[in-house]
Amino acid sequence: MTIKQLHQGLLEKNFSCSQLCDFYCQRISxxxxxxxxxxxxxxxxxxxxxxVIDEKIKNKEPLGVLAGIxxxxxxxxxVQAMPCTAGSRILENYRAVYDATVVELLKKEGAIILGxxxxxxxxxGSSTEHSAFxxxxxxxxxxxxxxxxxxxxxxxxxxxxxxxxxxxDTGGSIRQPASFCGIVGLKPTYGAVSRYGLIAFASSxxxxxxxxxxxxxxxxxxxxxxxxxxxxxTNVPVDWAKRQQLHSKKEPIKIGIAKEFFGEGLSAxxxxxxxxxxxxxxxxxxxxxxxxxxxxxxALACYYIIATSEASANLARFDGIRxxxxxxxxxxTSHLNNLLNEYFQxxxxxxxxxxxxxxxxxxxCLSSGxxxxxxxxxxxAREVIKKDFQKAFSQVxxxxxPTSPFPAFKIGEKIDDPLQMxxxxxxxxxxxxxxxxxxxxxxxxxxxxxxxxxxIGRQFSDMDILHLGKTIENxx
Amino acid sequence: MLNKxxxxxxxxxxxxxxxxxxxxxxxxxxxxILDYVAVLNRLENSAPESSLLESSHTDLMLRPDEVVAQxxxxxxxxxxxxxxxxxRYIKVRAILS
Numbered sequence: 001m002t003i004k005q006l007h008q009g010l011l012e013k014n015f016s017c018s019q020l021c022d023f024y025c026q027r028i029s030x031x032x033x034x035x036x037x038x039x040x041x042x043x044x045x046x047x048x049x050x051x052v053i054d055e056k057i058k059n060k061e062p063l064g065v066l067a068g069i070x071x072x073x074x075x076x077x078x079v080q081a082m083p084c085t086a087g088s089r090i091l092e093n094y095r096a097v098y099d100a101t102v103v104e105l106l107k108k109e110g111a112i113i114l115g116x117x118x119x120x121x122x123x124x125g126s127s128t129e130h131s132a133f134x135x136x137x138x139x140x141x142x143x144x145x146x147x148x149x150x151x152x153x154x155x156x157x158x159x160x161x162x163x164x165x166x167x168x169d170t171g172g173s174i175r176q177p178a179s180f181c182g183i184v185g186l187k188p189t190y191g192a193v194s195r196y197g198l199i200a201f202a203s204s205x206x207x208x209x210x211x212x213x214x215x216x217x218x219x220x221x222x223x224x225x226x227x228x229x230x231x232x233x234t235n236v237p238v239d240w241a242k243r244q245q246l247h248s249k250k251e252p253i254k255i256g257i258a259k260e261f262f263g264e265g266l267s268a269x270x271x272x273x274x275x276x277x278x279x280x281x282x283x284x285x286x287x288x289x290x291x292x293x294x295x296x297x298x299a300l301a302c303y304y305i306i307a308t309s310e311a312s313a314n315l316a317r318f319d320g321i322r323x324x325x326x327x328x329x330x331x332x333t334s335h336l337n338n339l340l341n342e343y344f345q346x347x348x349x350x351x352x353x354x355x356x357x358x359x360x361x362x363x364x365c366l367s368s369g370x371x372x373x374x375x376x377x378x379x380x381a382r383e384v385i386k387k388d389f390q391k392a393f394s395q396v397x398x399x400x401x402p403t404s405p406f407p408a409f410k411i412g413e414k415i416d417d418p419l420q421m422x423x424x425x426x427x428x429x430x431x432x433x434x435x436x437x438x439x440x441x442x443x444x445x446x447x448x449x450x451x452x453x454x455x456i457g458r459q460f461s462d463m464d465i466l467h468l469g470k471t472i473e474n475x476x
Numbered sequence: 477m478l479n480k481x482x483x484x485x486x487x488x489x490x491x492x493x494x495x496x497x498x499x500x501x502x503x504x505x506x507x508x509i510l511d512y513v514a515v516l517n518r519l520e521n522s523a524p525e526s527s528l529l530e531s532s533h534t535d536l537m538l539r540p541d542e543v544v545a546q547x548x549x550x551x552x553x554x555x556x557x558x559x560x561x562x563x564r565y566i567k568v569r570a571i572l573s
Binding site for chain 1: 516
């Protein structure tokens with residue numbers, strides 16, 4: 001059932017919100033031992049909230065479309081009074097003291113929050129294996145990863161442990177797990193959704209977005225969370241209804257296929273699934289045109305310099321002073337060095353390997369003597385990548401690519417080779433660098449493993465992408 | 477290959493303590509990654525610097541500089557989570573000798 005259908009069902013009293021909530025709570029208790037999607041389950045609070053919604057339905061009060069719909073929130077997004085660990089030991093015992101703006105918006109609509117989902121530590125990863133607490137398994141094949149970093153959110157939706165979830169995407173962290181778990185995920189245009197209350201990883205790349213089983217569901221969630229927030233200075237007010245152009249478009253939609261995304265590195269099986277999907281789309285009347293994004297080969301390098309540089313700055317706040325873990329090690333040398341030693345020890349004990357690696361990389365790229373060669377060069381590369389997209393969008397309306405070069409890999413397969421893990425993101429990172437919106441939706445399967453297709457659009461064309469996604473859902 | 481001294485130096489800047497084993501692993505993985513990102517050297521130096529500060533939204537996202545008092549409950553919750561606090565102060569170790 002879709003959100004709209006559940007909404008109708010609640011209004012028509014076919015079932016109560018408490019029954020719906022209990023259904024998902026039961027699903028969680030049945031599946032969690034195998035899946036491990038949740039870091040925190042708020043069953044009591046959820047059931048109390050469900051009762052409130054049932055009262056409102058009884059009193060025939062007006063209700064938004066998300067009212068009573070159970071969801072899960074990635075554990076790097078603040079939900080007041082619930083733990084917010086970012087998947088890290090350094091925030092092991094931290095409880096959020098405020099709601100993120102997106103959470104406030106969901107609560108205002110009456111959505112029921114079932115709990116917080118697992119992620120790679122500080123959203124740094126592509127498999128959720130870098131969580132300090134537990135691994136999450138892909139519901140379609142328990143020996144495989146759900147993708148990352150929003151692996152918990154994607155797995156929870158795919159396993160029917162919640163109806164929808166929120167994730168965050170810095171280099172593909174919503175789209176790639178959506179692809180691996182066979183669901184839909186949207187990374188909105190940079191600035192469309194408030195980042196207030198999202199634990200920052202890379203501030204010029206991060207965006208919060210929805211994960212759900214259908215494009216329509218993603219649209220319903222997006223409409224609720226993509227609202228101007230004065231608490232986020234990078235958040236832009238957008239009249240979404242005005243922005244939507246596709247409905248009135250008379251000429252056929254032009255979809256670009258960038259040859260660089262179908263070259264070396266792409267699995268032959270994934271290529272095959274995508275090509276079959278593209279053929280069906282073309283048969284439906286849309287125009288397919290070959291385009292080029294000539295600076296594609298710089299994107300991953302550019303991303304890993306910019307993202308890690310920003311991360312090294314954003315994670316400097318974790319020093320054990322105001323919140324989070326503090327080292328109680330008595331290994332201090334002199335009175336003069338006490339505070340400094342505390343920083344060193346706290347961060348040594350609190351951060352995992354991948355986080356340390358990325359902080360080191362970012363620190364290096366920003367350090368004196370290397371700033372020009374690495375960080376400045378990466379900023380230049382970012383500029384040419386943006387211009388490539390601008391040029392492409394003068395020829396076509398959307399760009400269609402595989403979401404990932406391969407389907408979900410086995411747990412443990414890439415954990416020892418960071419660079420191999422980073423290559424998972426090769427098709428998703430250019431989108432974050434350019435600040436564009438992109439949707440990942442199922443395009444087919446390979447031996448039961450889901451293959452996702454990515455639709456990239458112009459800045460603030462989120463509603464158009466969603467509209468196209470719904471059309472393609474009917475075609476495939 | 478990044479040498480050990482460089483790795484120690486970066487770790488110090490990043491306020492991270494790394495064991496000898498971690499230093500070696502870090503040497504290896506950072507070198508590999510830096511070798512990969514060297515692909516950016518192929519990019520011409522004439523490429524423009526970032527226009528990140530430019531925006532198609534010319535009205536800056538400013539708001540009035542006004543103090544909004546925090547709720548007492550929130551202050552209490554925040555202080556309760558500080559590893560060390562005293563009355564309404566966050567305690568830190570001595571900075572000056």
